[in-house]
Amino acid sequence: MLENFPFYLGILIIILLLIMLANKIKVAYPVLLVLAGLVISFIPGVPVINIEPELIFFIFLPPLLYEAAWTVSWKEMWRWRRIITSFAFVVVFLSALSVALVANYIIPGFSLALGFVLGGIVSPPDAVSAGAILKFVKVPKAISSILEGESLLNDASSLIIFRFAMIAVATEQFIFSKAAANFSWMIIGGVSIGLLIGWLFMKAHKYLPTDANVDIVLSLLTPYIIYLAAEEVHSSGVLAVVSGGLLLSNNRHHFLSSKSRLQGLNVWESFCFILNGFVFMLIGLDLPQITKGLEEVSLPSAIGYGVVITLVLIVSRMLSSYGAVVVTLIARNFITVADRRNPGIKTPFILGWTGMRGVVSLAAALSIPVYLNNGNGFPQRNLILFITFIVILLTLLIQGLTLPYFIKKIKLTDIYDPIPRDEAYNQLRQELAQYAIHYLKTNYNDQVENHAQLQHLILKWEQHSNGIDDESIGTDLKVIYLDLLHKQRQWLVNRNKEDQTLDESIIRRQMHYLDIEEEKLRYI
Incomplete structure (x- = not known):
């Protein structure tokens, strides 16, 4: 195993290069990896893959x-x-x-x-x-x-x-x-x-x-x-x-x-x-071993059987x-x-x-x-x-x-989604911002009146901005903002359950944004 380590390291590099090429030419990378494994398997001196x-x-x-x-x-x-x-x-x-x-x-x-x-x-x-x-x-x-x-x-x-x-x-x-x-x-x-x-x-x-x-x-x-x-x-x-x-x-x-x-x-x-990447490359690399085992059936007949079964599928x-x-x-x-x-x-x-x-x-x-x-x-x-x-x-x-x-x-038309996904996402963000503003004003009204940063935060949401400034804020305001993020997550979970037509990937995208916002609090 150890003597083949450079080979596997090289295979990993080839996998990365092929995936980058697949992304460049817009071809599914499993196709290139299987073909590359097939070509590599016929190179003299390549270790036998079992x-x-x-x-x-x-x-x-x-x-x-x-x-x-x-x-x-x-x-x-x-x-x-x-x-x-x-x-x-x-x-x-x-x-x-x-x-x-x-x-x-x-x-x-x-x-x-x-x-x-x-x-x-x-x-x-x-x-x-x-x-x-x-x-x-x-x-x-x-x-x-x-x-x-x-x-x-x-x-x-x-x-x-x-x-x-x-x-x-x-x-x-x-x-x-x-x-x-x-x-x-x-x-x-x-x-x-x-x-x-x-x-x-x-x-x-x-x-x-x-x-x-x-x-x-x-x-x-x-x-x-x-x-x-x-x-x-x-x-x-x-x-x-x-x-x-x-x-x-x-x-x-x-x-x-x-x-x-x-x-x-x-x-x-x-x-x-x-x-x-490794699995699809291994599929191609293993072909010589599979072919060697065909003793009772000729290679053309075996290929013919494979073609027929593929058509049946x-x-x-x-x-x-x-x-x-x-x-x-x-x-x-x-x-x-x-x-x-x-x-x-x-x-x-x-x-x-x-x-x-x-x-x-x-x-x-x-x-x-x-x-x-x-x-x-x-x-x-x-x-x-x-x-x-x-x-x-x-x-x-x-x-x-x-x-x-x-x-x-x-040119498939999406007959199932009532509105485009980007539009649905922007609408959800707007509703979430309105909920956040209402929650702050209802539960932290005194702090909002006494802290300019919270007022600035509300103003930015009202203008459909993204997140908060990377400025240092006090511990008490961090507690408030963490509570708000928790409530926003709850709101998103409930909205996801209530609206069965809403694409859950939109909810997850906004949840991911809230996670990033929470992580930002560690550094501001």
């Missing part, structure tokens, strides 16, 4: 899921719960079923159980790839919320399918009653464990004498502890991390200080930035997207659904085209054991690994490179 599945599942996956849970809005997830759960569970199952049937039909010796193994691996789209692409184009908030919510749940549903298929391959039988019981425990146990451990960490943050550094280290430990605890009792570690992350994210302003929130945000963004997701719209249009005549407006034909097309595969598919494929419990080799393991790589590569290239073009060409 990716251990535990490296992906236990090192990379928990923090990436946890960070995604902190980023996503629970309110938006609940608002679009019907379509999110449809894509995360129904569409994933239909994709896995389509892959299983086609693989069983076209690949010699490929049983239906092996087909579901492959289907469970390649069925979940990768949120990182979609997020990297959507960064360069403007899409309606509803679409990004649906994709974020789906990405948190589809990993769990696909891995559940994968686990049951693996059991069927190993035992050559499938007992429905036992599978149903295990399925229920994976979901209920995973969610329960995630919420319990998340609640314990929340209390630890709140009642122990922690500072910002300790809070950040605790936050880094949280996803790993939740994941390992859930996996030890054979429930879903993915659902556990997602559940715990959503709980802590929704209560972040109750147990973390402003300094912990600000510093933690920067640490987590940098940490996940590096993890994502693209077509099944597109059909499912339009099917979901049709079901919604019919169901809204009989039941209350999340939104009654017609999304047209453009929105489901974009949702259907965001089907790039990535980290979870790679991890699941690598976790297939080389040998079964009876000592026999796992059937078609190397072919499954190769097909998974082809699916990841083709979806990143085909859908990843064309998605920005389609988004710009289609």
Whole structure:
């Protein structure tokens, strides 16, 4: 390991340079990283990369899921719960079923159980790839919320399918009653464990004498502890991390200080930035090892199988997207659904085209054991690994490179947001300033009359200014201003709960501003 350290250091530098290049030419960085890893892997003298599945599942996956849970809005997830759960569970199952049937039909010796193994691996789209692409184009908030919510749940549903298929391959039988019981425990146990451990960490943050550094280290430990605890009792570690992350994210302003929130945000963004970069580079670097394992199947045949499976995934997701719209249009005549407006034909097309595969598919494929419990080799393991790589590569290239073009060409109109986001943000700031002025005049009227700085602060808010002057103020005024910031946060939380149409990212943006204001008080 130590002798390869310069190589990994060089890989890190290459990752940074490629990401900067991707940002410059406005291409999703996972595409460049996978291609670069592929090119580097064929350079003579490059160390052979053997990716251990535990490296992906236990090192990379928990923090990436946890960070995604902190980023996503629970309110938006609940608002679009019907379509999110449809894509995360129904569409994933239909994709896995389509892959299983086609693989069983076209690949010699490929049983239906092996087909579901492959289907469970390649069925979940990768949120990182979609997020990297959507960064360069403007899409309606509803679409990004649906994709974020789906990405948190589809990993769990696909891995559940994968686990049951693996059991069927190993035992050559499938007992429905036992599978149903295990399925229920994976979901209920995973969610329960995630919420319990998340609640314990929340209390630890709140009642122990922690500072910002300790809070950040605790936050880094949280996803790993939740994941390992859930996996030890054979429930879903993915659902556990997602559940715990959503709980802590929704209560972040109750147990973390402003300094912990600000510093933690920067640490987590940098940490996940590096993890994502390494994962996509490793996908490309591992291809030679995967190709060497193709002994019984010729390389052209294996590539052909990968292309067919990729087409099956693209077509099944597109059909499912339009099917979901049709079901919604019919169901809204009989039941209350999340939104009654017609999304047209453009929105489901974009949702259907965001089907790039990535980290979870790679991890699941690598976790297939080389040998079964009876000592026999796992059937078609190397072919499954190769097909998974082809699916990841083709979806990143085909859908990843064309998605920005389609988004710009289609010109989606946001039928869900009543007013533009910038306008909504400015309106919220104005209302918050009015609330702050009213609160000061009501509760600190004497101090306002006796302190010119408070009067100046009120005047600046009335003129729609930003923040306060970087001038030294007395301790008593700091106490008043801290109290005001606390009340403003409460007002924002209540406003977020009361107005279900208000984009929560606007609330979080203003919360971030208040955290910065509180930190400024430490230096003035």
